[in-house]
Amino acid sequence: MNGHPDAVVVGAGVIGSSIALQLAKRGNDVLVVDKAGGPGYGSTSASSAIIRYNYSTLDGVVTAWESGQCWTNWRSYLGLDQDVAVAQFHRTGMVFLDADIAPRDRTIKLFKGVNIPYEEWDTAELVQRVPGIDPGRYFPPKPVHSDEFFDDATSTLGALFTPDAGFVNDPRLAAANLAQAAAAHGATFRYRAAIVQIEQTTDGLWHLRLGDGTTIDTPVVVNAAGPWSGALNKIAGVGADFTVSVAPMRQEVHHVSAPPGFNAGGQLGPSIADMDLGIYTRPETGGGFLIGGTEPDCDALEWIDDPDTVNLSRTADRFESQVMRAARRFPDLTVPSQPSGIAGVYDVASDWTPIYDKTDRDGFYVAIGTSGNQFKNAPLAGEFLAQIITEVEAGHDHDHDPVQYIGRTTGLTVDLGSFSRKRALNAESSGTVLG
Numbered sequence: 370m371n372g373h374p375d376a377v378v379v380g381a382g383v384i385g386s387s388i389a390l391q392l393a394k395r396g397n398d399v400l401v402v403d404k405a406g407g408p409g410y411g412s413t414s415a416s417s418a419i420i421r422y423n424y425s426t427l428d429g430v431v432t433a434w435e436s437g438q439c440w441t442n443w444r445s446y447l448g449l450d451q452d453v454a455v456a457q458f459h460r461t462g463m464v465f466l467d468a469d470i471a472p473r474d475r476t477i478k479l480f481k482g483v484n485i486p487y488e489e490w491d492t493a494e495l496v497q498r499v500p501g502i503d504p505g506r507y508f509p510p511k512p513v514h515s516d517e518f519f520d521d522a523t524s525t526l527g528a529l530f531t532p533d534a535g536f537v538n539d540p541r542l543a544a545a546n547l548a549q550a551a552a553a554h555g556a557t558f559r560y561r562a563a564i565v566q567i568e569q570t571t572d573g574l575w576h577l578r579l580g581d582g583t584t585i586d587t588p589v590v591v592n593a594a595g596p597w598s599g600a601l602n603k604i605a606g607v608g609a610d611f612t613v614s615v616a617p618m619r620q621e622v623h624h625v626s627a628p629p630g631f632n633a634g635g636q637l638g639p640s641i642a643d644m645d646l647g648i649y650t651r652p653e654t655g656g657g658f659l660i661g662g663t664e665p666d667c668d669a670l671e672w673i674d675d676p677d678t679v680n681l682s683r684t685a686d687r688f689e690s691q692v693m694r695a696a697r698r699f700p701d702l703t704v705p706s707q708p709s710g711i712a713g714v715y716d717v718a719s720d721w722t723p724i725y726d727k728t729d730r731d732g733f734y735v736a737i738g739t740s741g742n743q744f745k746n747a748p749l750a751g752e753f754l755a756q757i758i759t760e761v762e763a764g765h766d767h768d769h770d771p772v773q774y775i776g777r778t779t780g781l782t783v784d785l786g787s788f789s790r791k792r793a794l795n796a797e798s799s800g801t802v803l804g
């Protein structure tokens with residue numbers, strides 16, 4: 370100990386807590402600070418926590434599949450005792466309805482490269498396997514108040530099904546589990562502690578000032594501040610060399626009852642990615658059904674300035690848009706007269722792919738731009754950052770010779786340069802939350 374922590378992680382969401390765990394496991398003295406009252410109270414708590422493997426790049430698919438193995442063995446992955454309550458992974462499968470912007474063939478090629486089990490469904494199989502679904506092709510999504518919204522389907526859809534996908538029942542608890550595991554490896558957490566000023570001193574340390582006037586010095590800072598990440602970069606003076614920008618975007622997820630027959634035989638039905646209508650759906654234990662959006666072109670995006678002042682209540686307008694679309698897909702879905710659901714904030718990167726990287730300021734790292742799709746990847750995000758930090762602090766030039774991560778299950782290599790702040794934008798991205 371030099372009288373200061375080896376690393377300070379700003380943000381105790383699912384990403385920051387995971388980074389803390391992996392840094393602590395490597396023997397670092399880690400301090401996590403969060404302005405909220407506990408772990409996972411930021412955007413993590415609003416997450417739909419869907420665990421799926423469809424991404425637009427091989428690095429993305431390997432990352433999701435390797436992380437998926439952590440969720441399915443969550444307690445042993447964390448090394449937590451039986452008496453600790455842990456988040457539960459529910460294996461429901463995921464139905465990815467055909468959509469030209471995320472071509473089925475491309476995904477299958479990626480799945481084959483990683484050995485991910487999948488099934489190709491034609492329309493008949495889709496209808497048989499998902500009770501109550503209307504397989505109509507309606508693309509492009511239309512505003513729900515337009516006449517075109519009620520146009521007949523132009524043809525029918527098939528789907529790509531991944532049986533090993535699912536969801537985590539309590540994303541906030543998952544972050545708390547990571548924090549608990551990190552603490553067991555010696556990490557410390559300070560809550561209700563906002564970082565308000567960051568300066569690099571001449572001796573190479575970062576000098577962090579908290580809202581209560583106290584200060585912390587450390588050689589390594591990790592920005593894992595979720596939708597507040599852009600603001601944190603700004604006060605630290607980093608970002609000038611980024612080709613990928615990040616910005617907060619408001620989102621809503623609505624809660625209704627599952628359509629009749631959807632949870633057949635007492636089994637939860639699958640999650641569904643429906644870019645054809647501009648929504649995704651996820652089953653919920655107890656017969657619930659979550660409905661989120663996939664940023665269809667016909668809906669205005671809700672970019673915001675400050676996540677602290679955003680309206681975190683669902684609105685009647687968004688509720689109507691998303692639930693009406695789900696009712697198009699499931700004609701027997703009951704549309705409640707009272708809106709219910711939550712609002713949350715994404716930290717959206719220009720190409721909807723996260724930034725896991727160093728910066729041009731020595732000792733300042735970022736795990737940001739998680740774009741509404743990185744809850745599932747939090748286990749590997751922690752490992753990525755710990756490996757990048759370890760190698761860069763030991764003198765490795767990650768910008769010119771990107772660190773390579775080897776997957777524990779697949780043995781496949783993830784080129785961490787694909788999450789660089791200075792990458793060429795991911796041209797394969799769907800430009801939506803689906804990455």
Ligand SMILES: Cc1cc2nc3c(=O)[nH]c(=O)nc-3n(C[C@H](O)[C@H](O)[C@H](O)COP(=O)(O)OP(=O)(O)OC[C@H]3O[C@@H](n4cnc5c(N)ncnc54)[C@H](O)[C@@H]3O)c2cc1C
Binds near residue numbers: 380562712740741744
């Ligand atoms: C509505 C919604 C649905 C989603 N659905 C899915 C999904 O189905 N599947 C999936 O994989 N992903 C999903 N995501 C995305 C996923 O939840 C996020 O990528 C992930 O939770 C981000 O975690 P984080 O730790 O980076 O951010 P956060 O959880 O926001 O944590 C950041 C923390 O930093 C703290 N902080 C910020 N600034 C400061 C400061 N200056 N000082 C101190 N503390 C600070 C905040 O208090 C906060 O706790 C969804 C997200 C939302 C909002």
